Structure formats: C-alpha cells, structure tokens
Amino acid sequence: MTAYLIFFFTVVGIYAIAVIGLNLQWGFTGLFNAGVVGFLAIGGYTFAILTGPPRADFFGGFSMPFMVGIAGAIIASMFGALLLGLATLKLREDYLAITTFGIAITIQLAALNSDWLTGGNLGLHGIPRPLQDLFESNAAYGVFYLGLVAVTLGIVYWGVEAIVRSPWGRVLKAIREDEVAAQSLGKNVLRYRLEALMLGAGLMGLSGALYVGFIAYISPFDFMPIVTFQIWTMLILGGSGNNRGAILGALVVWAIWSGSGALVANMLPPVWQARGGALQSVLIGLLLVLTLLYRPRGLIGEETTISRHVTGTTGAGLTKKKETKA
Amino acid sequence: MLNARSLSRSFGRLKAVDDVSLSIAQGGITGLIGPNGAGKTTLFNLLAGSLQPDSGEILFQNRPIQQKTPDWRFRHGIARTFQIARPFPNMSVLENVLLAAPAQTGEAFWNGWFRQGRIGAEERRNQDRAHEILEFTTLGRLAHEPAASLSGGQRKLLELARILMTDPKLILLDEPAAGVNPALVETLCEKILALNARGITFLLIEHNMDLIMRLCRPIHVMAQGKMIFEGDGAAVRSDPRVIDAYLGDVM
Numbered sequence: 001m002t003a004y005l006i007f008f009f010t011v012v013g014i015y016a017i018a019v020i021g022l023n024l025q026w027g028f029t030g031l032f033n034a035g036v037v038g039f040l041a042i043g044g045y046t047f048a049i050l051t052g053p054p055r056a057d058f059f060g061g062f063s064m065p066f067m068v069g070i071a072g073a074i075i076a077s078m079f080g081a082l083l084l085g086l087a088t089l090k091l092r093e094d095y096l097a098i099t100t101f102g103i104a105i106t107i108q109l110a111a112l113n114s115d116w117l118t119g120g121n122l123g124l125h126g127i128p129r130p131l132q133d134l135f136e137s138n139a140a141y142g143v144f145y146l147g148l149v150a151v152t153l154g155i156v157y158w159g160v161e162a163i164v165r166s167p168w169g170r171v172l173k174a175i176r177e178d179e180v181a182a183q184s185l186g187k188n189v190l191r192y193r194l195e196a197l198m199l200g201a202g203l204m205g206l207s208g209a210l211y212v213g214f215i216a217y218i219s220p221f222d223f224m225p226i227v228t229f230q231i232w233t234m235l236i237l238g239g240s241g242n243n244r245g246a247i248l249g250a251l252v253v254w255a256i257w258s259g260s261g262a263l264v265a266n267m268l269p270p271v272w273q274a275r276g277g278a279l280q281s282v283l284i285g286l287l288l289v290l291t292l293l294y295r296p297r298g299l300i301g302e303e304t305t306i307s308r309h310v311t312g313t314t315g316a317g318l319t320k321k322k323e324t325k326a
Numbered sequence: 327m328l329n330a331r332s333l334s335r336s337f338g339r340l341k342a343v344d345d346v347s348l349s350i351a352q353g354g355i356t357g358l359i360g361p362n363g364a365g366k367t368t369l370f371n372l373l374a375g376s377l378q379p380d381s382g383e384i385l386f387q388n389r390p391i392q393q394k395t396p397d398w399r400f401r402h403g404i405a406r407t408f409q410i411a412r413p414f415p416n417m418s419v420l421e422n423v424l425l426a427a428p429a430q431t432g433e434a435f436w437n438g439w440f441r442q443g444r445i446g447a448e449e450r451r452n453q454d455r456a457h458e459i460l461e462f463t464t465l466g467r468l469a470h471e472p473a474a475s476l477s478g479g480q481r482k483l484l485e486l487a488r489i490l491m492t493d494p495k496l497i498l499l500d501e502p503a504a505g506v507n508p509a510l511v512e513t514l515c516e517k518i519l520a521l522n523a524r525g526i527t528f529l530l531i532e533h534n535m536d537l538i539m540r541l542c543r544p545i546h547v548m549a550q551g552k553m554i555f556e557g558d559g560a561a562v563r564s565d566p567r568v569i570d571a572y573l574g575d576v577m
Contacts, residue, residue: 159439166445167424167432174414174425181412184374185426185488186400187433195435304418304472309449 006142008258013149014210016250017156019234020243021203027241027302028164029196030176031089032097035104036204036231041111041223042080043073043205044212048124049117051213055124059117066130070209077205081198089193104228112220123219127212145214152210153247156203161243165308172196173241173306226281230257233288239298248299257284327352327527328404328496333372333382342368344551345382350496355518355528357542359535359562361572364548366531367409370500373529374406375399386496401428403495409504409531411481415474419465422473422484423456424449426491456491462520463487464513479510486517496527503534515541547571 018040025031049060051069064072088099111118118124130148135141163169171192174182183189212218230253238249260283264276291298328350335343343365350356360366371377373384375396384392391399400406414422430452431437432445460466463483468476476484482502489497499518503511511534518541522528532538538545539559547555547562549571555562562568 162442163435163438166435166438166442167427167430167449168435168438170417170421170425171433173417177414177416178412180376181408181414182425183395183397184376184400184406184408184412186397186428186492187425188395188397199435302416304416304421305470306417306421307424307449309446310418310420310424310453 003139003142006139006146008254010142010146010149010214011258012251012254013146013153014207014214015231015234015254016153016247017210018204018207018231019238019246019250020156020160021200021207022231022235023200023240023243023246024160024164024172024196024203025200027235027246028169028172028176029193030093031193031197031200032093033100033197033200034097034228035100035102035107037223037225037227038100038104038107039077039080039201039204040208040211040227041104041107041220042077042201043208044218044222045111045118045124045208046076046205047073047209047212048127048218052124052127055119058115058119060124063128066128066213069213070206073205073209074202075205077208078198078202081201082194085194085197089190089197101225101228104223104225108220108223111223118218118220121220123217123221125217127216127218129213129216149210149214152206156206157243157247160199160203164243165306167307168192168195170306226284229281229284229288230254233284233291235298236288237291237298239300239302241302242298242300245298245300252299253284253287256287327387328373328529329385330369330373331383331385333369333379333384335368335372335377335379341551343372343379346548346551346553347382348546348553350527350529352527353522353525354543355522355530355541357538357545358529358531358548359533359538359545360548363550364571365551366548367500369548370406370498370529370531374404374498400489400492403493404498405489405492405494405496406498407482407485407489407500407502409500411478411485413473413476413481413484415472417473418470419460419473419476419484420453420456420469423459423487423491424452426488427452427455428492452491456487459487459490462490463517477507479506479514482506482514483510483517486514490521494526496529497521499528499530499532501531501533503532503537511537 018036022033022036025033047069050062050064050072051066052061053063054061084103088096112121132141135144171182171187175189175192179189234249234253235246237253239245257280260280264273264279268276330348333343333346346369358366368377372379375394379392383390386404431441431448437445457469460469463486465480465483465487473484502514515537518528530542543558544556545559545562546553547568554567554571555565
C-alpha cells in the first residue's frame with residue numbers, strides 16, 4: 001500500500017506540473033490549448049533521446065546526464081510553442097484550440113511512425129533513471145523520485161506564483177478579460193500571449209520528461225488525447241486561475257481516475273474490462289461537465305487581486321458567478 | 327498636436343471615412359459630432375490605431391503614426407476610452423488602474439524572480455498614485471471592489487482613471503456621457519475641464535449637445551463619411567449644412 005501511495009503521489013506531482021502550465025495558458029491568459037499532450041510528448045521524447053542508451057542504426061540515445069535531458073525537454077517544448085504561437089496566436093481562440101488539438105495528434109502519429117527517432121510503436125526502452133545506482137531497493141528509489149518530483153513541483157509553484165502575482169500576471173489576466181482594452185492601455189498583447197504559451201509549454205515538457213524518467217520507458221500510446229482531457233479536467237475542477245487549485249485538481253482527478261481503474265480491474269470479469277476502461281473516460285467527461293454546471297470556479301476559486309504587492313484587501317474572490325468566456 | 331490628412335477607410339463598398347482631414351490643437355477640447363453612421367467612430371478608431379487607414383496620414387507631434395499599433399500610441403501619449411466601457415470585470419478597480427501604469431519593471435516575467443524588491447517599491451508608488459487618481463475620479467471607496475460591480479457611469483470614470491496612470495498628452499473620449507446618469511455626467515464634465523486646465527488635450531465624440539457646447543471649441547461635424555463643418559458652438563447651431571445633415575430627411 002505504501003509503495004502504491006508513493007507511486008500515486010509521484011504521478012500526481014508530475015501531472016500537477018503540467019496542470020500549472022495549462023493554468024498559465026488558460027487560467028491566466030485565456031489561451032485555449034487543446035493539445036497539452038503534444039507538449040508532454042515533445043518533452044518526453046526529447047528527454048528519452050538525450051538521456052537514453054545508444055541504439056544501433058538509429059538516431060538518438062546520447063546517454064547524456066539527467067539534468068541535460070530535463071533542460072533539453074523544457075527548451076524543445078518551448079521552441080515548439082514558439083513556432084506554434086507565431087503561426088496561430090493571431091487566430092481567435094477557438095481556432096487556436098482546433099490547431100493545437102490537430103498538432104498534438106500529428107505529434108503522436110509522427111512518434112508512432114518515426115522508428116528511426118522514437119522507436120515507433122515499440123517505444124524507447126531502458127532510459128536510465130537518475131541516481132538509481134545509489135539506491136539498494138526499488139522502494140527506496142521510489143521515495144527518492146517522489147522527493148525529486150515534490151521538490152520540482154515546489155520550485156515550479158513558487159516560480160509561477162512569483163510571476164503571476166506580479167505586474168506580468170496582471171497583464172495576462174487583463175488580456176484574458178479583454179484584449180482590446182489591454183492593448184489600448186499600452187500592452188503588447190502578442191508578446192504576453194507568446195510568453196504565457198511558451199512558459200506553459202515548458203512546464204508541460206518538464207512534466208513529460210519527469211514521467212519518462214520515472215517509468216524509464218516511452219511509447220506513443222502514453223500520449224493519447226485523453227491525457228489532454230485529464231489535465232483540463234484537473235484544472236477546471238481544481239480552480240482555473242489558481243495554482244493551488246491546479247495542484248488540488250491533479251490530486252482529486254487522479255484519485256478518481258486510478259480509483260475507478262482499480263474498481264474496474266477488481267469488480268468486473270475479464271471480458272468486460274476493456275469496456276470498463278472506457279467508463280473511466282466517461283467519468284472524466286462527466287466530472288468536467290458537473291464542475292462546469294455546478295461549480296464553474298472550481299474547488300478553489302480565483303482571487304480578484306492578483307499582485308502580491310497590493311495591500312489593503314484580503315483578496316477575497318468574487319462571490320458572484322464568474323463570467324465565462326465561452 | 328495631431329494632424330490627420332486625407333484619411334480614408336472603407337468597409338467593402340461603404341466609405342466610412344472619406345478623405346477626412348482633422349487638426350487637433352494642443353491644449354484644446356475638440357468636439358466631433360455628426361448623425362449616426364457619419365463615420366465618427368471609424369475616424370476615432372483610425373486615430374487610436376485600432377483601425378488602419380486605406381490612405382492618408384496621421385501626424386502626432388509631427389511624426390507619422392498611421393502604421394503604429396494602439397499599444398504603441400498609448401505608450402506615446404495618445405489614450406482612448408471606449409463607447410461602451412471596457413473594464414476588466416474580474417479584476418478589482420484598483421488593479422484595473424494599476425495595470426495601466428507605464429514601464430513597469432514587473433511586466434517582464436523574469437523580474438518577478440530576480441527583482442522582487444524593485445517591483446514592490448514600484449507597486450507601492452503606483453498604488454499611491456492610483457489611489458489619488460481614484461479619489462479624483464470619485465471611485466476611491468470602490469478601490470477593492472471587482473470592476474464588474476460598477477455602474478455604467480462609474481465604468482466610464484474607471485476608464486478615465488486608467489488612462490490617467492500615464493501622463494497622456496491627448497485623450498480621445500468616445501461618447502463619455504452615453505448611458506451615464508446626469509449627476510455623473512456633471513462629474514465627468516468637471517473632471518475633463520480640470521484635466522484640460524492641467525494641459526491635457528482632448529478630442530470628444532458625443533451626442534449630448536449640451537455637453538459638447540459647454541466643453542468644446544472648435545467643433546467638427548461629420549456626415550456620410552465627410553467632414554462638413556468646423557467652427558464654434560454658435561456657428562454650428564446656425565450652419566445650414568449641419569442642420570441639413572441632422573434634419574435633412576425631415577425637412
């Protein structure tokens with residue numbers, strides 16, 4: 001049970017980093033990124049190629065240190081976001097959603113079919129886990145990796161809070177609420193949207209890399225569109241526009257997802273299990289719809305005061321229902 | 327201060343602004359009136375930068391700006407308000423105003439990691455200024471309310487407060503009195519005169535003739551995309567072309 005809990009919290013932490021990335025894009029800036037999993041894939045594959053063992057006759061497997069893999073994953077995802085942003089950020093938000101969704105599927109299909117780079121549908125195996133030699137047992141290593149993820153999540157949370165609770169975050173929020181007005185007040189809207197898209201994508205890339213470092217294996221089937229929906233549900237349920245909400249959402253949704261998975265595995269006869277797995281997806285969709293209907297601000301709502309430097313208010317959230325953009 | 331020369335802008339086959347020239351003198355309050363559909367708001371958007379002209383040029387302090395973005399124009403002293411006020415509804419009134427402060431260190435995200443002290447000092451200075459401006463615009467006690475809770479007139483005052491966080495040289499007001507209760511119109515009127523006395527130049531589009539006559543000199547009149555008249559209040563009232571433009575169909 002302890003081993004499972006360690007595994008569980010490690011996965012929650014890895015997801016939470018991606019949810020915070022999406023919160024930067026959607027929660028603060030209003031960018032509808034429907035291709036979250038595409039950035040996880042870019043990060044995961046970059047990490048696997050940089051740190052993995054050499055493969056005969058194929059590209060990649062550079063056996064580089066863990067930190068180089070992490071840095072490469074973040075940079076590659078941000079670069080992907082830069083290209084995507086320059087091409088699409090002038091589009092209206094629904095078109096951005098369609099484009100990002102399409103690109104994520106393209107990345108997944110490209111990974112599936114590029115044996116020379118990604119190992120195709122067999123994936124890449126034997127990716128070394130950082131400092132594994134120092135640990136005698138798998139259990140001890142699990143605790144170490146959980147600690148690594150927790151520290152990373154802590155740094156990410158602190159780093160993102162520092163910048164969203166500054167004038168930069170205030171501009172993002174203004175752009176989300178009314179980009180025409182923000183521009184009329186001297187803000188270069190495209191620059192800020194690009195920054196939010198790239199920083200968010202960098203966190204998604206980091207999350208993908210930590211995931212691959214954790215399971216020591218990568219395959220295109222880890223990057224199906226359902227992952228995007230899981231991460232969106234985590235953000236909406238937890239509270240869009242609030243980073244603590246993003247972490248809480250990751251915890252709650254992953255608990256429901258893995259709990260229902262365990263239920264399916266233990267309660268249903270083997271012939272029904274494949275269909276039972278589909279019920280998990282239905283459950284995630286249901287959770288999303290129920291949240292939007294009954295608690296549109298999520299478990300922890302957003303605050304009206306953004307800047308940490310503004311005094312004289314407790315920053316109590318709006319009591320009335322938040323105006324949604326849709 | 328601002329010279330627009332032969333500006334034209336069409337939407338499809340409609341010439342919304344047709345070879346219009348307009349000169350705004352420094353230190354004045356220039357009025358722009360005309361019947362609905364005359365092209366006032368299109369002209370206004372050309373000056374503010376949210377539309378690009380098909381032809382013509384705009385000189386601001388002798389510098390051509392017709393290609394510049396709205397944010398560039400704001401940073402260089404041309405500030406605008408909107409016909410239907412556009413507050414940031416889920417932000418507090420104070421933060422609506424703070425947003426508009428110019429050249430904030432904290433607007434570069436990396437400074438949020440490395441220059442917290444400096445950002446804090448700037449924010450405190452900007453807050454003091456924002457509170458002064460909110461007092462001036464009679465919104466002081468609403469500072470920590472979400473902007474969504476303001477009335478129509480208060481939203482117009484908030485837009486004015488926001489742009490006062492910079493030191494605008496020219497303020498473009500698009501129907502500041504539209505949908506505002508008479509008491510607040512009076513407040514607005516006083517504030518415009520007070521700001522003008524401090525040296526800020528204004529251009530006003532307005533349907534409220536009373537307000538226009540009291541504040542503006544000269545007054546420009548547009549009809550059907552063209553500038554048809556320029557003069558002071560008394561001349562505007564008696565000019566046959568203006569009367570014809572407003573009442574042409576009736577008479």
